[in-house]
Amino acid sequence: MVVPEFDAIVVGSGITGGWAAKELTERGLKVLMVERGPDVKHGEYEKEWLEPWNLPFRGYGDPEELLRTKRIQSAARLNEWNMDYFVNDEVDIYDTPEESNFQWIRGYQTGGRSLVWGRQTYRMAESYFEANRQDGHGVDWPIRYQDLSRWYDHVEEFIGVNGSVEYLPTAPDGRFQPTMGFNAGEQKFADVITANYSDRRLIPGRGANLTKEIGSRAKCQYRNWCSRGCSFGAYFSTQSSTLPAAYATNRLTLLNNAIVEVVEFDPMTRRATGVRIIDAKTGQKSVRSARVIFLCAGSINSVSILLRSTSEAMPNGLGNSSDKLGRYIMDHAYRVGATSTIPGIDDQMYLGRKPNQICIPRFVNLGDKKGNFLRGYSYSGSARRLNWSRGGATAGIGEQLKAELREPGPWQIRMQAAIETLPRESNRITLNTSKKDSYGLPLTRIDLRYSDNERIAAQHSHSELLKMFSLLGGKIVQSNTELAPPGTSIHEMGGACMGKDPDQSVVNAYNQLHDASNVFVTDGSAMCSTGDRNPSLTFMALTARAAATAVSMLQNGKL
Amino acid sequence: MFQMANHRGGLNRRDLLRIWAMGAIAVPQVGLLAGCSDRSPYSDAQKQMDLLTRLSELVLPATDTPGAGSPNVTKFLQMAIGGSAHSVHPKMIADIGAWLDQAGDESFLAQSPRKQAESLSTLDQITFNLDVGSSIAAQHAWASLKPLIVAGYYSSEAGASVELIYEPVPGRFENITISSDYIARSNEGHGEKW
Numbered sequence: 001m002v003v004p005e006f007d008a009i010v011v012g013s014g015i016t017g018g019w020a021a022k023e024l025t026e027r028g029l030k031v032l033m034v035e036r037g038p039d040v041k042h043g044e045y046e047k048e049w050l051e052p053w054n055l056p057f058r059g060y061g062d063p064e065e066l067l068r069t070k071r072i073q074s075a076a077r078l079n080e081w082n083m084d085y086f087v088n089d090e091v092d093i094y095d096t097p098e099e100s101n102f103q104w105i106r107g108y109q110t111g112g113r114s115l116v117w118g119r120q121t122y123r124m125a126e127s128y129f130e131a132n133r134q135d136g137h138g139v140d141w142p143i144r145y146q147d148l149s150r151w152y153d154h155v156e157e158f159i160g161v162n163g164s165v166e167y168l169p170t171a172p173d174g175r176f177q178p179t180m181g182f183n184a185g186e187q188k189f190a191d192v193i194t195a196n197y198s199d200r201r202l203i204p205g206r207g208a209n210l211t212k213e214i215g216s217r218a219k220c221q222y223r224n225w226c227s228r229g230c231s232f233g234a235y236f237s238t239q240s241s242t243l244p245a246a247y248a249t250n251r252l253t254l255l256n257n258a259i260v261e262v263v264e265f266d267p268m269t270r271r272a273t274g275v276r277i278i279d280a281k282t283g284q285k286s287v288r289s290a291r292v293i294f295l296c297a298g299s300i301n302s303v304s305i306l307l308r309s310t311s312e313a314m315p316n317g318l319g320n321s322s323d324k325l326g327r328y329i330m331d332h333a334y335r336v337g338a339t340s341t342i343p344g345i346d347d348q349m350y351l352g353r354k355p356n357q358i359c360i361p362r363f364v365n366l367g368d369k370k371g372n373f374l375r376g377y378s379y380s381g382s383a384r385r386l387n388w389s390r391g392g393a394t395a396g397i398g399e400q401l402k403a404e405l406r407e408p409g410p411w412q413i414r415m416q417a418a419i420e421t422l423p424r425e426s427n428r429i430t431l432n433t434s435k436k437d438s439y440g441l442p443l444t445r446i447d448l449r450y451s452d453n454e455r456i457a458a459q460h461s462h463s464e465l466l467k468m469f470s471l472l473g474g475k476i477v478q479s480n481t482e483l484a485p486p487g488t489s490i491h492e493m494g495g496a497c498m499g500k501d502p503d504q505s506v507v508n509a510y511n512q513l514h515d516a517s518n519v520f521v522t523d524g525s526a527m528c529s530t531g532d533r534n535p536s537l538t539f540m541a542l543t544a545r546a547a548a549t550a551v552s553m554l555q556n557g558k559l
Numbered sequence: 560m561f562q563m564a565n566h567r568g569g570l571n572r573r574d575l576l577r578i579w580a581m582g583a584i585a586v587p588q589v590g591l592l593a594g595c596s597d598r599s600p601y602s603d604a605q606k607q608m609d610l611l612t613r614l615s616e617l618v619l620p621a622t623d624t625p626g627a628g629s630p631n632v633t634k635f636l637q638m639a640i641g642g643s644a645h646s647v648h649p650k651m652i653a654d655i656g657a658w659l660d661q662a663g664d665e666s667f668l669a670q671s672p673r674k675q676a677e678s679l680s681t682l683d684q685i686t687f688n689l690d691v692g693s694s695i696a697a698q699h700a701w702a703s704l705k706p707l708i709v710a711g712y713y714s715s716e717a718g719a720s721v722e723l724i725y726e727p728v729p730g731r732f733e734n735i736t737i738s739s740d741y742i743a744r745s746n747e748g749h750g751e752k753w
Contacts, residue, residue, distance in 0.1 A: 049727065051716070051719070051720075051725065051727075052714040052719060052749045052750070053631070053714060053715050053716040053719065056638075057638065057639075058635055058710070058711070058714035058715075058749075059714055059749045059750035060639075060710070060714075060750060060752075063639070063641065063644040063645045063646075064641070064642075064644040064645075066644070067643075067644040068644075079749075079750030079751075080750060081750060180732060181732075183734055184734055221728050221729065221730050222729045222730065222731060222732045223727065223728060223729065223746075224747075347736050347737050348734065348735075348736060348737070349734075349735050349736075349737045349741065350732065350733065350734050350735065351729060351731070351732070351733045351735055352729035352730070352731050352732035352733060353729060353732075353746060353747060354732045384747070387743065387745075387747040387748040388709065388713045388718075388723065388743060388745060388748050389706070389709060389710065389713070389748040389751060391619075391705075391709040391713075392705045392706025392707070392708070392709035392710065393687070393705075393706060394687055395683055395684050395686070395687035395688045396683070396687075397617055397618045397619075397676070397679060397680055397683050398617065398618070398620060398676065398680075399620060399622055401618065401619065402619050402620065402622055402722070405709075405713075405723075405743065406722070406723065406742050406743055407737075407741070407743060408737070408741075408743055
């Protein structure tokens with residue numbers, strides 16, 4: 001019998017890959033972390049400190065390069081400082097039907113999207129784990145909030161999450177560092193909502209920026225430059241947090257520029273034996289072996305790897321004996337919202353650039369109150385004063401314009417809804433085997449379409465928002481009722497859903513493939529439903545829990 | 560140094576509408592002429608640069624701090640103006656130049672500084688203060704070029720760190736009541752779409 005090289009292989013080094021590496025190495029496993037992109041070392045963020053006048057395109061990026069290589073990635077908050085952390089759309093191609101128009105936004109480097117994520121960090125509400133069972137859409141979660149509660153604690157305490165305790169059922173409180181609070185505009189909106197509504201509240205966002213040091217990681221310096229990379233280590237990323245912890249065990253090997261083509265499967269033992277890798281630079285293939293595999297490549301890539309991993313025993317892909325692999329993909333429907341001015345606080349300003357949002361947790365369709373759509377939405381956004389860029393959009397030239405732009409502009413508040421997408425079997429990832437990418441891999445085909453439920457929820461959220469904004473006494477300066485294309489939220493989930501029944505799901509309650517118990521899928525692909533808040537904390541908690549399970553099973557001879 | 564106030568040229572809304580209407584009727588030919596690169600007075604690259612430099616200085620003039628009519632800003636504009644990937648194309652500069660020539664009854668660059676300021680201010684007011692839509696090519700062009708000039712200036716070292724305050728590490732977040740000596744920080748606008 002061949003002795004595996006490693007105890008565990010972790011595929012992907014992003015939000016969940018880093019967590020898997022940390023938890024597995026800290027529990028004594030020798031781990032290989034395989035990352036398809038190049039390395040980015042903490043503290044060596046090339047453009048972090050560059051002033052705009054020292055960048056070739058002053059921070060905006062070359063318009064021609066952006067159009068050619070970031071046409072899809074531009075849906076994210078792209079600028080010249082962070083654009084290298086997003087893939088090249090000319091190279092990293094995929095397939096999506098016109099009716100879906102899925103925008104697949106991602107980054108291929110150490111840290112993945114943990115380098116550029118929005119850092120909003122929320123637990124999934126207790127009731128949300130019941131949603132599939134209650135309305136019959138999707139597969140019933142095989143776990144409940146109580147199964148994850150202590151793992152949420154574990155993750156929050158390690159990464160550091162700033163937030164305020166609010167006792168709201170749709171935004172469970174966590175182990176928070178001091179909140180970043182509100183600015184004056186946000187406070188005013190919070191006050192008018194509190195004065196006029198008993199069923200909802202505006203709260204400061206919960207974010208993975210430190211307001212208290214953790215170890216060598218410093219407190220946030222309020223630069224709001226997070227997506228450039230932060231040498232202070234003040235927000236959670238693989239680089240700042242989980243990778244150093246894993247390296248400290250001396251049990252981690254990181255392999256960069258290595259694309260996992262397939263998971264290798266032994267039909268006799270019904271176990272994975274390792275992964276086959278394509279060197280991204282040379283095209284050479286190699287096989288690395290391990291006792292346990294953690295797929296943490298991001299929902300779409302983890303599912304794609306499994307779909308590619310066909311064999312005589314697994315003709316439709318590894319883990320797909322149920323024909324549910326790739327199905328029930330979901331995300332949050334985004335961009336419906338509005339912007340209002342905020343009169344009456346013109347003498348108020350802020351110093352520092354708060355890298356945090358505000359949130360109105362879900363208040364619709366709770367308890368006995370039901371609307372004409374299922375599930376619900378929450379809002380996020382921020383208030384700010386317009387900056388010098390307003391000078392290009394208003395009348396005025398000359399000395400007076402210059403003098404005006406020395407002062408802050410009017411207050412505005414912008415909020416948008418995050419709408420829960422119902423799980424649907426027809427929304428799925430498949431492989432387009434008639435087209436290949438530059439690595440010879442069949443194109444991933446992503447077909448996620450919103451339905452009337454999301455659209456009705458969107459209209460409701462817009463109408464409610466305008467009512468709330470009207471309480472400010474300002475003017476609506478921007479308003480949008482159209483959902484952005486799927487993928488825009490960068491919260492893609494599903495495709496390898498958890499479930500009790502192997503005929504209806506892909507992984508079990510511990511994220512193990514029903515078909516191969518030593519393969520754990522712990523990124524967003526395992527989610528059965530999306531809720532309406534940023535999901536990364538749940539991915540991290542599931543990963544930490546699954547890692548503990550894997551080690552325990554190895555130690556007990558069950559794997 | 561010629562000191563310019565914020566010009567509206569003493570024009571009220573009715574005047575602006577009248578000027579806009581004259582432009583909408585009379586100027587399409589000028590727009591067409593401007594579009595024919597071999598006949599436009601602003602088809603010459605140097606003349607375009609001279610025009611851009613002058614427009615930049617009029618929008619954000621030198622005061623106690625440098626103005627936007629500097630090589631740094633012009634260099635940014637050269638880079639930002641281009642083909643289909645860009646928000647501003649050379650033809651649009653020619654459209655603006657042609658409109659300003661006609662507004663002042665002579666080549667804009669030959670107009671006196673006061674007249675230049677009046678001509679540009681009128682175009683600016685029509686573009687941003689009248690709710691008539693951009694039916695004139697020059698209006699549409701100015702609505703796209705002005706944000707570039709502003710972006711070019713406030714992302715330059717002079718605009719970002721001499722005129723305003725460039726604050727790389729605020730170190731804290733604090734809600735304040737604005738004092739009379741408060742000066743805006745330049746950082747928040749950098750890298751956003753102009």
